[in-house]
Amino acid sequence: MGPIKDCIDIATELGGIKTLEAAQQLFEKKMDAANLAKLQKIKNPDILKKIANAISICDPSSVFIDTGSEADRQFVRDLALEKGEESKLPMQGHTIHYDLKDEQGRIIDRTYYIYNEGEEVSTLALKKERSEALIDIREKMTGIMKGMVMLVGFYNRGPVGAPASNPAVEISSSTYVLHSADILYRNVYADIVQEVEKLGHFYTNIHSEGSNKPEDLPNARVYMDRSHLTTFSCYCTYAGNTLLMKKGNHRFSVDRAVYELKGEQLAEHMFITGIEGSGGRVTWMTGAAPSGCGKTTTAMAGDHFVGDDLAQMWIAEDGSIRSVNPEMGIFGIVEDVNWEGDPELMQCLRNPGTEVIWSNVLIDKNGVPQWVGNGEDPPPTKGVNFQGPWERGMVDENGKEIPMSHPNSRCTLVNSALANYSDRNEDPEGVETRIITYSGRDSDTMPPVWVGKNPDQGVVIGACIVSAATATEVGASGVRRQPWANAPFTPGSLGDYMDAQFVFFNSDKIVPDKQPILAGLNYFLTHEARGGTSKKLLGEKKDVKAWMAWLERRVHKEVDAIETPIGYIPKYEDLKNLFKDRIDKAYPQDLYMKQFSLYVDNIVARIDMQEEAYRKETHIPEKFFEILKAQRQELLELKAKFGSVVTPEQL
Numbered sequence: 311m312g313p314i315k316d317c318i319d320i321a322t323e324l325g326g327i328k329t330l331e332a333a334q335q336l337f338e339k340k341m342d343a344a345n346l347a348k349l350q351k352i353k354n355p356d357i358l359k360k361i362a363n364a365i366s367i368c369d370p371s372s373v374f375i376d377t378g379s380e381a382d383r384q385f386v387r388d389l390a391l392e393k394g395e396e397s398k399l400p401m402q403g404h405t406i407h408y409d410l411k412d413e414q415g416r417i418i419d420r421t422y423y424i425y426n427e428g429e430e431v432s433t434l435a436l437k438k439e440r441s442e443a444l445i446d447i448r449e450k451m452t453g454i455m456k457g458m459v460m461l462v463g464f465y466n467r468g469p470v471g472a473p474a475s476n477p478a479v480e481i482s483s484s485t486y487v488l489h490s491a492d493i494l495y496r497n498v499y500a501d502i503v504q505e506v507e508k509l510g511h512f513y514t515n516i517h518s519e520g521s522n523k524p525e526d527l528p529n530a531r532v533y534m535d536r537s538h539l540t541t542f543s544c545y546c547t548y549a550g551n552t553l554l555m556k557k558g559n560h561r562f563s564v565d566r567a568v569y570e571l572k573g574e575q576l577a578e579h580m581f582i583t584g585i586e587g588s589g590g591r592v593t594w595m596t597g598a599a600p601s602g603c604g605k606t607t608t609a610m611a612g613d614h615f616v617g618d619d620l621a622q623m624w625i626a627e628d629g630s631i632r633s634v635n636p637e638m639g640i641f642g643i644v645e646d647v648n649w650e651g652d653p654e655l656m657q658c659l660r661n662p663g664t665e666v667i668w669s670n671v672l673i674d675k676n677g678v679p680q681w682v683g684n685g686e687d688p689p690p691t692k693g694v695n696f697q698g699p700w701e702r703g704m705v706d707e708n709g710k711e712i713p714m715s716h717p718n719s720r721c722t723l724v725n726s727a728l729a730n731y732s733d734r735n736e737d738p739e740g741v742e743t744r745i746i747t748y749s750g751r752d753s754d755t756m757p758p759v760w761v762g763k764n765p766d767q768g769v770v771i772g773a774c775i776v777s778a779a780t781a782t783e784v785g786a787s788g789v790r791r792q793p794w795a796n797a798p799f800t801p802g803s804l805g806d807y808m809d810a811q812f813v814f815f816n817s818d819k820i821v822p823d824k825q826p827i828l829a830g831l832n833y834f835l836t837h838e839a840r841g842g843t844s845k846k847l848l849g850e851k852k853d854v855k856a857w858m859a860w861l862e863r864r865v866h867k868e869v870d871a872i873e874t875p876i877g878y879i880p881k882y883e884d885l886k887n888l889f890k891d892r893i894d895k896a897y898p899q900d901l902y903m904k905q906f907s908l909y910v911d912n913i914v915a916r917i918d919m920q921e922e923a924y925r926k927e928t929h930i931p932e933k934f935f936e937i938l939k940a941q942r943q944e945l946l947e948l949k950a951k952f953g954s955v956v957t958p959e960q961l
Contacts, residue, residue: 312569313536325363333362370460378497390485467636471738474622494639583612597747614732629821632740646683681715749831750777754839765815768828805929875944
């Protein structure tokens with residue numbers, strides 16, 4: 311069951327503004343003439359009342375309306391420096407922002423869905439009953455902006471005119487949040503009213519960092535009101551907890567795709583990139599991966615970059631699946647970003663000409679950002695980082711060495727700065743999507759690339775992503791299931807989400823020759839997992855270009871494949887040629903054998919883990935278990951015939 315709409319709107323209940331007249335009186339009290347004139351062009355009563363209620367709750371000293379004009383954007387930049395939320399760096403247009411030392415990722419332990427009795431909420435998330443949430447938000451956010459400027463911006467999560475875009479209002483006292491929003495999203499002040507009228511909804515995000523002191527961090531909260539498409543966030547600064555147009559509003563979009571637009575749209579945690587094939591052909595690909603598992607790197611490995619994090623997908627009238635990027639910028643992890651693996655991104659980060667907000671990296675004595683894995687010499691010995699002054703060899707209170715930069719350090723910049731940027735990013739018709747991939751940080755089980763034999767098997771690949779935990783979530787550790795890399799952002803039951811995936815990819819609206827292939831990607835296999843002693847990767851970061859190129863040829867039926875119980879895998883000769891053509895690299899046959907042999911016991915254990923976990927969920931389609939059962943049976947038959955390691959040649 312989806313969110314119940316007939317319930318108290320907490321923003322209205324706490325703010326008390328129910329009429330346009332009351333809203334107007336409050337605007338006149340809190341705004342100067344210039345900002346009042348800007349707001350009066352927003353002729354949508356629902357938007358105006360939401361803003362008025364946010365003002366009433368938070369009680370700022372004044373309100374600034376960010377129209378996206380260069381003057382307004384500069385006002386936000388200047389205020390960020392004045393407040394100390396950002397500091398200038400020597401390179402023109404570069405600033406550094408530091409989050410609190412203990413808030414370096416998503417605060418999943420203080421993030422809640424607001425729920426109503428009778429609603430289902432994901433078993434992977436925290437929830438708080440509406441009346442309790444109302445009390446907590448009242449206690450924590452009433453008057454939180456006293457003495458501060460409230461900033462209000464109007465954005466679109468997707469190109470103006472796209473059927474799967476989502477309009478959003480961002481309200482915050484944080485200049486870092488609004489500065490980031492103006493880089494990452496389309497400020498559509500001039501178009502917001504028509505977009506809301508056409509699409510029939512908008513998201514509202516209300517945030518304040520408050521006093522921004524470490525002692526306030528236990529009071530940090532993120533609340534998501536699915537019923538009224540509103541997020542509340544307080545006493546935190548990390549963008550994943552505060553720039554709620556990103557993952558907060560993504561959750562609302564997932565909800566809408568599952569419960570309101572089932573079989574018509576998907577909202578996915580996916581990159582979008584274009585791969586060049588024979589005859590100048592460009593084939594568009596989307597791919598899911600948990601944060602910190604190479605999603606940006608894979609997106610950048612394409613020839614035509616659209617996005618690195620989120621995708622809104624729909625079935626178009628011509629029977630194709632189309633995708634747009636809700637964002638127009640990158641909020642990218644910088645650890646291990648270097649000239650070898652990420653040349654286009656490094657050009658933007660190391661050369662003048664691109665506006666960049668850095669967060670939580672080391673700033674060396676020359677004012678230059680430095681981070682773990684940048685591969686540059688000589689590495690700095692001291693500077694200032696996420697925890698204060700730093701020098702090499704420093705340890706924390708537990709005796710653990712403090713790294714140069716936090717593993718979740720980020721850079722924020724606009725997509726169009728990248729050399730491989732595609733202006734299709736702003737096309738309201740989206741890109742025709744023919745390849746969909748799912749990947750995680752899997753060190754010992756699955757091959758580098760394999761393709762589902764049909765859409766149902768593809769959905770199961772997505773459902774069965776397994777990944778080592780990364781630094782994007784505070785306190786997370788170990789190896790975990792990461793269904794579709796989207797489960798942390800799925801408000802309802804995973805069974806409902808899975809059913810929506812099966813329905814979408816089996817839609818009779820999809821024309822057969824436009825049906826995408828659904829595939830698994832894994833470039834985190836280690837030598838240790840294949841008979842060696844090293845924990846190093848069995849291959850290189852750039853090898854993903856070859857895997858992507860094989861998928862591009864596979865969807866156009868230009869390469870054959872080997873059929874296995876888990877799906878189709880590449881033939882050696884095809885990969886050998888693609889390694890040479892795409893990355894000018896030799897691909898020895900013994901490496902192919904290590905990467906593409908099936909380690910049956912590992913795969914069966916993975917299937918058993920998935921079955922056990924999904925049996926505890928509600929509404930899981932029986933089709934899922936039938937597919938796993940068939941794969942398990944076929945794998946055991948192969949083991950009986952060939953042993954626990956089955957080579958491609960034997961298949």
